[in-house]
Amino acid sequence: MDAAASVDGMSAENIAIYRENDFKVYIASRFFSTTAMMVQSVAVGWQIYDIVRDPISLGLVGLSEFLPMFLLTLPAGEISDRFDQRKVLVISLAVEALCSALLLFLSFAHPQNAWPFYAVMVLFGSARAFSGPASQSLLPFLVPSERLPKAIAWGSSAFQVAVIGGPALGGFLYALGPFGAYSACLVCFLAAAFGTMTLGGRRRSGPPPSGTRLERVKEGVRFVRARPVVLGAISLDLFAVLLGGATALLPVFARDILLVGPVGLGVLRSAPAVGAALTAFFLTRYPIERDTGTKMFVAVAIFGIATIIFGVSTNFYLSLVALAVLGASDQISVFVRSALIQYATPDEMRGRVSAVNMLFIGASNELGEFESGVTASFFGTVPAVVIGGIGTLLIVIIWMRLFPPLRTVDRLRDVEAR
Numbered sequence: 001m002d003a004a005a006s007v008d009g010m011s012a013e014n015i016a017i018y019r020e021n022d023f024k025v026y027i028a029s030r031f032f033s034t035t036a037m038m039v040q041s042v043a044v045g046w047q048i049y050d051i052v053r054d055p056i057s058l059g060l061v062g063l064s065e066f067l068p069m070f071l072l073t074l075p076a077g078e079i080s081d082r083f084d085q086r087k088v089l090v091i092s093l094a095v096e097a098l099c100s101a102l103l104l105f106l107s108f109a110h111p112q113n114a115w116p117f118y119a120v121m122v123l124f125g126s127a128r129a130f131s132g133p134a135s136q137s138l139l140p141f142l143v144p145s146e147r148l149p150k151a152i153a154w155g156s157s158a159f160q161v162a163v164i165g166g167p168a169l170g171g172f173l174y175a176l177g178p179f180g181a182y183s184a185c186l187v188c189f190l191a192a193a194f195g196t197m198t199l200g201g202r203r204r205s206g207p208p209p210s211g212t213r214l215e216r217v218k219e220g221v222r223f224v225r226a227r228p229v230v231l232g233a234i235s236l237d238l239f240a241v242l243l244g245g246a247t248a249l250l251p252v253f254a255r256d257i258l259l260v261g262p263v264g265l266g267v268l269r270s271a272p273a274v275g276a277a278l279t280a281f282f283l284t285r286y287p288i289e290r291d292t293g294t295k296m297f298v299a300v301a302i303f304g305i306a307t308i309i310f311g312v313s314t315n316f317y318l319s320l321v322a323l324a325v326l327g328a329s330d331q332i333s334v335f336v337r338s339a340l341i342q343y344a345t346p347d348e349m350r351g352r353v354s355a356v357n358m359l360f361i362g363a364s365n366e367l368g369e370f371e372s373g374v375t376a377s378f379f380g381t382v383p384a385v386v387i388g389g390i391g392t393l394l395i396v397i398i399w400m401r402l403f404p405p406l407r408t409v410d411r412l413r414d415v416e417a418r
Contacts, residue, residue, distance in 0.1 A: 077217070097185075132355075156280040240396070243388045276331035283335055296336040
């Protein structure tokens, strides 16, 4: 296939700016870093639960990652708008590799409590605070605008394949011992950093953002608040996943309810990604083109229903199906939210808006893990998951009334920044 065909008929000038290889390297780097993160998540969760044997310990893993992300993500977005996102991302990935090395050392030291692991996860959360906005804001500089929806779908596909393989790989590696798991993470993070160092693509044009650092951070927040479609999409994901996230409690389900051990835990962690990956691959061929807002709300409602089914299930295979449906519905929400944000954001604001988005995602995932652990400690594991699923359905109803512009979005490019 010649170069012109490979980039869907782009001009020679665009081919020079948007190198086809850059997007492939970006996808590969994201795949390696996500695989490492998933393997590490399984290993840390199982290792800490083995030491403490209390569901709240799993919630503290999420909290130890969320707190530094909460404090640093918005400043990190401002840094991504002032400096080259590629360099910010490389440094962040190098720190994440250091965290894997520290976890490897701790495994050799055999600590009798979990606090050293929590300390490493604080450092890891700090690195993720910078890698998230840098990675998200970089994609529009690697592909032209007309290819952005498919690029997002392909990126999600690679991400979900890593999320599928990573937990399963983490479960198998941890069954042999934590040393192999953390060594694999170290190698993958370093590979991702090296790949990112080679990226080209379009550079940011125009003068750097003006004002003080605090003013620039506030400008990004005001931008999101002033656009109901963007704010509604981000906050819907925040509260739905915050209430409906059951993955933090999977070690409890695997050990005490479904009785499937660490290998079964890896399979359970992969199940949502199987559904998400199949949906993402479908979206690469058939992107959502009409009734975008309505389809997003329907997908989040299905997410809540699948969460409830998983919570009450005592059958391993039914649980796998429920988690797969949960992942598929979440992927539709992720696709719509990501595309809306990228189209609605001008180049000079991408880092800061991505930071706001990542802050909400971090809150929904990491803080959601803490919420799940605390709720499970008070009400029990199964009631905690069921209550969360019901809460997600209530959020869908409330958000449809609070954000009518989001509900009525038809085509994704209707919100494109001019």
